[in-house]
Amino acid sequence: MNHRSSSLLFSLMVAILSCFCLSISILAQDTATPSREPGPIPAPIGVPASAPTNDAPYAPQPILQGGIVIPLYPFDSPHLNHDRVREAEQYNLSKAAPGRINSIVNIHNPSIEVHTVDGGINTGAAIILAAGGGHRTLNVGSESADFVPFFYNYGVNAIILRNRLRNDGYNVQADAVNDALQAIRLVRAHARQWNIDPNKIGIMGFSAGAELAAPAAIQFEDFDKKNSDSADRLAGITSRPDFIGLVYPGPTPFARGANPAIPRNCPPAFIVCGGSGDRVHAIWADEYLAAMLQAGIPNVEIHIYGNGRHPGEQMSDGSHMTGGLTAKNGIPFGTWQDRFIDWFRDQGFLQKPGVETKAARDIAAFLTQPPPRSPERRNPVEQK
Numbered sequence: 001m002n003h004r005s006s007s008l009l010f011s012l013m014v015a016i017l018s019c020f021c022l023s024i025s026i027l028a029q030d031t032a033t034p035s036r037e038p039g040p041i042p043a044p045i046g047v048p049a050s051a052p053t054n055d056a057p058y059a060p061q062p063i064l065q066g067g068i069v070i071p072l073y074p075f076d077s078p079h080l081n082h083d084r085v086r087e088a089e090q091y092n093l094s095k096a097a098p099g100r101i102n103s104i105v106n107i108h109n110p111s112i113e114v115h116t117v118d119g120g121i122n123t124g125a126a127i128i129l130a131a132g133g134g135h136r137t138l139n140v141g142s143e144s145a146d147f148v149p150f151f152y153n154y155g156v157n158a159i160i161l162r163n164r165l166r167n168d169g170y171n172v173q174a175d176a177v178n179d180a181l182q183a184i185r186l187v188r189a190h191a192r193q194w195n196i197d198p199n200k201i202g203i204m205g206f207s208a209g210a211e212l213a214a215p216a217a218i219q220f221e222d223f224d225k226k227n228s229d230s231a232d233r234l235a236g237i238t239s240r241p242d243f244i245g246l247v248y249p250g251p252t253p254f255a256r257g258a259n260p261a262i263p264r265n266c267p268p269a270f271i272v273c274g275g276s277g278d279r280v281h282a283i284w285a286d287e288y289l290a291a292m293l294q295a296g297i298p299n300v301e302i303h304i305y306g307n308g309r310h311p312g313e314q315m316s317d318g319s320h321m322t323g324g325l326t327a328k329n330g331i332p333f334g335t336w337q338d339r340f341i342d343w344f345r346d347q348g349f350l351q352k353p354g355v356e357t358k359a360a361r362d363i364a365a366f367l368t369q370p371p372p373r374s375p376e377r378r379n380p381v382e383q384k
Contacts, residue, residue, distance in 0.1 A: 044098030044099050045099075046065070046099060047093070047098060047099045048061060048062070048063050048091060048099065048101055049061070049091070050088040050089055050090065050091060051088065052088075053086055053087065053088050054086070055086070056075070056086070057071070057075045057080070057085045057086060057109045058085060058086055058087060058088055058089065058108065058109045059071075059109075060089060060109060060111040060113075060162060061089075062113055063091075063101045063104075063113065063140060063145060063160065064113070064115065064145050064148055064160075066115060067113040067114065067115055067160070068113065068114040068115075068116075068194075069111050069112070069113050069114075070111060070112055070114070070186065070190075071109050071110070071111045072110045072111055072112065072179055072182045072183060072186060073109075073110070073182065074233065079175075079178065079182075080108070080109065081108055081169075081170075084108040084168075084169075085108045085109050086108075087106055087108050088106070089104050089105070089106050089107055089162075090104065090105045090106040091103075091104055092104070092105070092137065094141070100141055100145075101140060101141055101145070102139065102140075102141040102142075103131075103133060103137040103138055103139045103140060103141065104137065104138045104140055104162060105136075105137050105138070105165065105167065105168065106168055107138065107162050107163065107164050107165060107168065108164065108168065110161075110162055110163050110164050110179045110182075111162050112128070112159050112160065112161055112162070112183050112186060112187065113159065113160040113162070114157070114159050114187070114190075114194060115148045115152070115157065115158045115159070115160075116157050116194050116195065116196075117152055117155050117156065117157050117195075119195060121155040122155050122157070122195055122353065123154070123155035123156060123197075123200070123349065123350050123351065123352065123353065124157075124195065124196055124197030124200050124352070124353025124354070125155070125156045125157065125196075125197065125200040125201075125202075125344075125349045125350065126156070126157040126158075126159060126187055126191075126194075126196045126197075126200065126201045126202070127147075127151060127156055127157070127158055127159065127202055127203070127204050127245075128159045128161050128180070128183050128184065128187065128201070128202070128203040128204070128241075129143065129144040129147055129158060129159065129160050129161060129203075129204055129206075129209075130161050130163065130180060130203060130204065130205040130206065130209030130210070130212045130213055131143035131144045131160075131161075131206055131209050132205075132206040132207030132208040132209045132210075132248075132250075132311070132323070133165075133207070133208055134207070134208050135165050135166035135167060135172060135176070135208050135211075136165065136166070136167040137165070137167070138162060138163070138165060139206070139323070140160060140162070141324075142311075142322065142323050142324035142325070142326065143206040143207075143209065143247075143323055143324045144160040144161075145160065146324050146325050147204075147324070147325065148160070150325060150337065154341060154344075154350060155350065156344075156349075156350075157194065157195075157196055159183070159187055161179065161180065161183050161203075161209075161212075163175075163176045163179035163180060163183075163212060164176055164179055172211060172212075173215070176211075176212055177211075177212050177215045177216065177219065178223065179212070180203060180205075180212035180213065180215075180216045181216050181219070181220060181223040181239040182227075182234075182239070183203070184201060184203060184216065184220075184239045184240070184241055185227075185234045185237045185238070185239045186234065187201050188201055188237050188238065188239075189233075189234055189237050195353070196353075197353040197354060199242055199356075199357070199360060200242055200349050200353075200357065201241065201242055202241045202242050202243035202244055202245070202267065202349075203216055203241050203244055203245070204244070204245030204246075204247065205244070205245065205246060205247065205249065206247045206248065206323065206324070207247070207248050207249065207250055207281070207310070207311065207323070208250050209247075210246040210247060210248075210249030210250055210252070211249070211250040211251060211252070213241075213244045213245065213246060213249075214244065214246055214249060214252040214253060214288060215252075215253050216239070216241050216244065217241060217244045217266055217267050217269065218253060218260060218261070218262055218263060218266055219253075220238065220239045220240040220241070220263075221240075221263055223239050224238055224239055224240075240265070240267065241267050242267055242349075242357070242359065242360070243267050243268050243269070243270070243344075243347065243349065243359060244267055244268075244269045244270075245269070245270045245271075245272075245340060246269060246270070246271045246272070246285060246288060247272055247273075247336070248272070248273045248274065248278060248281045248285075248310055248311065248323070249271070249273065249281060249284050249285050249288065250281070250284065251284050252284055252285075252287060252288040252291075254287045254288055254290070254291040255284055255287055259291075262291060262292070262295040262297065264295075264366070264367055264371070265363055265367060266292070266295065266297045267359070267363075268297070268298065268299035268300060268301075268347060268359045268362075268363075269288070269292060269297075269299075269300045269301070270301050270302075270339075270340050270343045270344070271285045271288060271289055271300070271301065271302040271303070272285075272302070272303045272304075272305075272336045272339065272340070273285040273303075273304055273305070273308075274304075274305050274307070274308025274309055274310065274333055275304045275305055275306050275307070275308065276306070277307065277308050277309040277310075278308060278309050278310045281310055282304050285302060285304065286302070286304070289302045294372075294374065295372070296366065296371070296372035297366070298359075298362040298363065298366050299347060299358075299359055299362055301343050303336060303339055305331070305332055305333040305336070307331045307332070307333060308328065308331060308333035311323030311324075325337055346358070347359040348360075348361075
């Protein structure tokens with residue numbers, strides 16, 4: 001190879017090497033340069049908000065799309081606090097899940113929010129959901145709204161109860177329990193319009209909400225008598241629940257040694273709670289069960305889980321126990337809702353509308369029998 005050819009080849013190699021180095025440099029610059037910001041996230045759409053106030057009683061707004069909201073009482077009802085009935089409800093929104101209402105306070109015009117099921121899968125059963133919150137707030141997120149799609153999948157209509165709270169100046173027994181009983185009457189009054197079976201309407205209460213559901217099971221007769229005036233638009237419609245659910249319940253009417261009368265047609269009950277980790281609530285749950293067993297009421301079922309604390313309480317790993325449908329760190333207590341569905345199906349509530357339930361048949365049979373005798377205590381020697 002002559003000198004000229006060698007120089008030409010050398011120049012070509014230098015040019016190729018230069019291009020390669022330039023490409024590497026550009027690539028390095030592109031990699032090192034931070035990407036552009038994608039721009040601001042748009043605001044969430046359809047976030048529920050309180051309705052405006054005016055001279056009329058406050059109009060509660062649905063917290064889930066498609067909800068039918070009906071106040072429990074007419075605007076001139078003596079049950080309402082007319083000095084405050086125009087005040088707007090206050091919603092506590094989740095900071096991490098836009099549009100999700102975690103809880104509600106300042107409830108002065110109590111209401112129900114009805115979510116019905118498509119006709120093809122509708123069983124006609126309806127569950128009124130009474131959320132907890134220690135009577136300070138109403139935890140409608142985890143203990144009401146989350147259950148609407150869950151029960152929908154089983155053909156069960158779900159109704160969110162917005163009852164009045166002790167924190168807003170109301171008495172639990174005189175106001176909140178009456179709200180629960182009135183809700184049962186109101187759902188039954190509109191049952192045909194909503195394709196609900198009037199014989200398959202019950203209430204499920206969580207924690208403080210169970211302090212409404214448990215009294216409803218034994219106080220319905222007294223409530224109906226007190227609200228039988230012909231001027232009452234719901235007079236003659238029974239407030240008796242066809243079933244109740246008590247989920248990690250607050251004190252029931254049988255707490256602290258109380259022994260109220262139990263009607264013979266007291267409805268069946270499903271009771272669930274954590275055990276030693278939620279000891280006080282488990283005792284209240286057990287007291288209700290004991291009273292029902294003593295009275296011989298059929299179809300009362302209880303599940304006390306060995307591992308589980310009350311919602312909101314701190315676990316040993318530093319996390320907090322969650323309520324409602326959450327998995328609760330994967331412990332068996334996190335699948336209690338499946339046990340409820342098992343019980344609910346066994347009672348006949350998941351059959352087609354109009355079909356008599358096993359629960360109703362068992363109560364009818366129980367009413368034909370003489371009242372059960374109280375079991376006599378025997379000393380250990382006699383028992384042997």
